[in-house]
Amino acid sequence: MELNKKSISKVLEEVYSSGSKDNIIKSGVVANIMVFDIEVDIDLIMDNPTLQARKKLEAEIIDLIHQRINSKVKIKFNTKIKKVSKPEIERVNKKLSGVDSIIAISSAKGGVGKSTFTVNTAAMLAKMGCKVGILDADIYGPSIPTMLDVEGYVPKSIKIDGVSKIEPVESYGIKLMSIGFFTKLDQAVVWRGPMASKALNQMIFDTNWGELDFLFLDLPPGTGDIHLSLVQSLPINGAVIVSTPQNVALADARRGIKMFQQDSINVPILGLVENMSYFTSNEEPEIKHFIFGESGVKYLAKDLDINFLGEIPIFTSLREASDFGRPGSLQENSVIENKFRDISKLLVEELIKRNDELPPTKIVKITNLVGCSAVKKKS
Structure with missing residues (x-):
C-alpha cells in the first residue's frame, strides 16, 4: 500500500x-497527518488522557501502519490536550412573582x-407613586x-395559598426585609459564606413581596459570596x-464594576453615583470644599463609558435624618429632595433604556409603571 495521507x-x-464509540478519524482525535518521504507526523487531540492511555494509542497506530503500509x-x-471550557456560573433565575425590576x-x-x-x-420613588421594596443583603452589617x-x-409569618411566607416590614411606603429583623441590635452575625448565602436566599424567596415596580438590593462591600449568590439566584436588571x-474608593469601585461585567455574570451597569462630593458651610454656602477630591466618579464614568x-454633597441634615430613621429625600422643598428626585428619574430612564436595548434578564420586560411619576410619559 502506498504511503500517503x-x-x-x-x-x-x-x-x-x-x-469512544467512533474511530479516531471520525471522532477528531487525529487532527492532521503529514507525510515526508518515509517520515510521518501525526497530530492528536485527546481529552486529558493518562500517560498510559496515550502511549497505548500511539503504539497501536505505529503497529498498524507498519503492518499495513510500510514497516520502515x-x-x-x-499530542495536544483538548481544552474544556469552564462552565458559566449556573443561574437559578427564579422569578420573584410580581416583582418587575431588580436593581x-x-x-x-x-x-x-x-x-x-x-x-x-x-x-423618593415611593413618593412618586412607585411600588418599592428593599432587600438588605448586608448580612454582617x-x-x-x-x-x-x-x-x-x-x-x-403568613400563609399564601397554603405556603408559609414572611410578611415584609413596611416603612415610608417601602417593603423591607433584613437580617437585622432577626438579630439583636448588638449581636454580631458570625457566619461562614454558605450559611450567609442560605439565609439570604430564604429572605429573597420566602418573603411575600407582592407587586413591586422596583426591588433594591443593598449589597455589602466587596465582591464575595453574597454577590455571587445573588447573581446566581436572581435575574438582576x-x-x-x-x-x-x-x-x-474609586479603585474598589472599578473592581465592583468589573465583577458585574464578567462574562459569567453580565449584569448591566445602569450608572455611577458620586456620594460625599463636596461640603458647603452655612457661613460660606457658595464655596464648595472638595474633602475627598473633585469629580472622581464623574471622570471614572467617562473613562469607562x-x-x-x-x-450627592455632604449634608448634615441627611446624616441626621438617617440616624433618626427618616429618609432625607422626603424633606420638602430641600436641596436633598431635588438631588434624589433628579437621580431617581435618571435611574429609571436608564433602566427602561437598558430593557429596550439589551437582552432581558427576566421573562417580562418593563412596559409601563402604572402610577409611577418617575417615568415620564411620552405624548
Whole structure:
C-alpha cells in the first residue's frame, strides 16, 4: 500500500480511543497527518488522557501502519490536550412573582453611602407613586432597619395559598426585609459564606413581596459570596455603583464594576453615583470644599463609558435624618429632595433604556409603571 495521507487515514479508521464509540478519524482525535518521504507526523487531540492511555494509542497506530503500509516508516506524534471550557456560573433565575425590576446597589468599598443612597432613592420613588421594596443583603452589617426607623420589628409569618411566607416590614411606603429583623441590635452575625448565602436566599424567596415596580438590593462591600449568590439566584436588571471621589474608593469601585461585567455574570451597569462630593458651610454656602477630591466618579464614568447619574454633597441634615430613621429625600422643598428626585428619574430612564436595548434578564420586560411619576410619559 502506498504511503500517503489517504492510505494512513484509511488504516486508522480501524483504531478506537478509550471510551469512544467512533474511530479516531471520525471522532477528531487525529487532527492532521503529514507525510515526508518515509517520515510521518501525526497530530492528536485527546481529552486529558493518562500517560498510559496515550502511549497505548500511539503504539497501536505505529503497529498498524507498519503492518499495513510500510514497516520502515518513522512516526512522530504531536499530542495536544483538548481544552474544556469552564462552565458559566449556573443561574437559578427564579422569578420573584410580581416583582418587575431588580436593581443592585453596590460598591466594593465600604462606608461610601450605599445604604444611604438605597434608602433615599427608594423613598423618593415611593413618593412618586412607585411600588418599592428593599432587600438588605448586608448580612454582617445590616443598617436599613435603623435608617427607616424599624429597629426591633419582627416580621410576621403568613400563609399564601397554603405556603408559609414572611410578611415584609413596611416603612415610608417601602417593603423591607433584613437580617437585622432577626438579630439583636448588638449581636454580631458570625457566619461562614454558605450559611450567609442560605439565609439570604430564604429572605429573597420566602418573603411575600407582592407587586413591586422596583426591588433594591443593598449589597455589602466587596465582591464575595453574597454577590455571587445573588447573581446566581436572581435575574438582576442592572446595578448602580456608589462611590466617593477619593482614589482609594474609586479603585474598589472599578473592581465592583468589573465583577458585574464578567462574562459569567453580565449584569448591566445602569450608572455611577458620586456620594460625599463636596461640603458647603452655612457661613460660606457658595464655596464648595472638595474633602475627598473633585469629580472622581464623574471622570471614572467617562473613562469607562458608563452613565453618570449624579452627585450627592455632604449634608448634615441627611446624616441626621438617617440616624433618626427618616429618609432625607422626603424633606420638602430641600436641596436633598431635588438631588434624589433628579437621580431617581435618571435611574429609571436608564433602566427602561437598558430593557429596550439589551437582552432581558427576566421573562417580562418593563412596559409601563402604572402610577409611577418617575417615568415620564411620552405624548
